[in-house]
Amino acid sequence: MTNFVLVAGAWLGAWAWDEVAAELRAAGHDVHPLTLSGLAEKQGVPAGQRTHVLDIVDEVERLDLRDVVLVGHSYAGVPVGQAAERMGDRLSRVVFVDAMVPVDGESSLSGWPSDEVREAIAATGFWPPQTAEDYAGQGLTDEQIARIVNGSTPHPGGTATEPAVLTGDLGKLPGTYIKCLLDGDEPWGAAAELLKSDRWELVNMNTGHWPMFSQPRELAQILHQSVTAP
Secondary structure, three states: OOEEEEEOOOOOOHHHHHHHHHHHHHOOOEEEEEOOOOOHHHOOOOOOHHHHHHHHHHHHHHOOOOOEEEEEEHHHHHHHHHHHOOOHHHEEEEEEEOOOOOOEOOOOOOOOOOHHHHHHHHHHOEEOOOOHHHHOOOOOOHHHHHHHHHHOOOEEHHHHHOOEOOOOOHHHOOEEEEEEHHHOOOOOOHHHHHOOOOOEEEEEEOOOOOHHHHOHHHHHHHHHHHHHOO
16 A cells, blocks of 8 residues: 655645545545644744654654655655655655755755845744745646635745755655646756656656646646556
8 A cells, every 4th residue: 555645845734735635545545644843733833954854754653654655845855855765665755746856965945046035034034935926827726826825834944944964865766756847847956966867757747836736636646657657
């Protein structure tokens, strides 16, 4: 029995996976959406980057999950990648959904223009959620945008500024990178490097950065196929 552990990106909680989780369960999988510390129903819980890694590892161990497909969206790729290499034989596959890829010693804000985000974190301690206008051009309906905006919570700043810690090579793990084409034509930076490994596959989706909202059925099908393909 495949166990999908789903971790959404900045500002979001387990609720973001509701539609994808329903599709995967209908296909016969066990699904475990996870809210990271400091977000959604866990607001107020202090969190740094290591906290988010432990959130994932501890949940897998608490439930004694095996044959785990660990899925990280956007920001969550950073803690998911670190957690994946700590899971040993519990891990079946890691999937990055248009996600940041962790690099040892670098934070999730490394490698892209983030001065404004860093200033907000320095001033408030949080990475503030985006506004409705920020979701334009990402294949989302007005209702979907409203759902994301209304459900978003400020993201604990330390999780974005503290460095990742990797002890191995993620390229040696079996993995899938899902690239959402409305958010850029191809993976770049650490994601592009990861895909040079013959253990990783690239799958494109013709939608924006939040496919769990814009194309949940299609995303669930890709996840299903990642464990059923020969």
